[in-house]
Amino acid sequence: MTNFFNFIYAPLRLRAFRWWILACGGGHLRYRLLLHIVLAVASPASPSPASPINDAIPFWFVFDVLLASLYLIVGGFQWLIIRKYFARPYGWLSVIALQCGVDWFIRSSFISYYPTARIFVLGLGLGLAGWLFFRDRTQHATYWIIAAVMTQLALNQVDAALVDPFFAVLSAPQNIQISILLLLFQEILRFVAQGCFTGWVLAHFITTNKQAELQYL
Numbered sequence: 001m002t003n004f005f006n007f008i009y010a011p012l013r014l015r016a017f018r019w020w021i022l023a024c025g026g027g028h029l030r031y032r033l034l035l036h037i038v039l040a041v042a043s044p045a046s047p048s049p050a051s052p053i054n055d056a057i058p059f060w061f062v063f064d065v066l067l068a069s070l071y072l073i074v075g076g077f078q079w080l081i082i083r084k085y086f087a088r089p090y091g092w093l094s095v096i097a098l099q100c101g102v103d104w105f106i107r108s109s110f111i112s113y114y115p116t117a118r119i120f121v122l123g124l125g126l127g128l129a130g131w132l133f134f135r136d137r138t139q140h141a142t143y144w145i146i147a148a149v150m151t152q153l154a155l156n157q158v159d160a161a162l163v164d165p166f167f168a169v170l171s172a173p174q175n176i177q178i179s180i181l182l183l184l185f186q187e188i189l190r191f192v193a194q195g196c197f198t199g200w201v202l203a204h205f206i207t208t209n210k211q212a213e214l215q216y217l
Helices: 002-012 015-042 059-085 091-108 115-134 142-161 165-171 173-209
Strands: none
Touching (some): 002 173, 015 059, 091 115, 142 173
């Protein structure tokens, strides 16, 4: 029982685990805020002549740019952590590009019409991209694939449990206090879910490999 407790708890003590959550959650939070702004500006219910989203700039082009910027921001912060513990860290930059390509392909293909399948395929694709990096650097690299799938499942559950409070604010301004609280609660859950599973696996890799002096509390 003690060994199992240490197996679960030891990675949580690493400073890398907490920084990984900040890197993943913070990057996705910025992305969601930008996406909400674009959706609000481009909404046909509230057209604006000064809107930057018009016929000259297709909405999906802006969305793809935001998607690429998401992986660039999050991946850059992830690389700052990866380089401290793993050899040949520049390989993570290839992982970032591959993950961005996988995400774009899935969102643009017929798979996007099947939400359940999209979650598993997206998690599997993102996990395989990370697995290609870790397979030569650590044991049990397949844990990364499992963690990526669990991350997508957790995010889907958060979104399914709570209606997007951002649009609740727009549709019911009289309930703005409740909507803001829901928004904060939802974003906290998403913030943690974005990096907790992959963060634990990353910390487990570090504690197993002992490639650098471990940084605990």
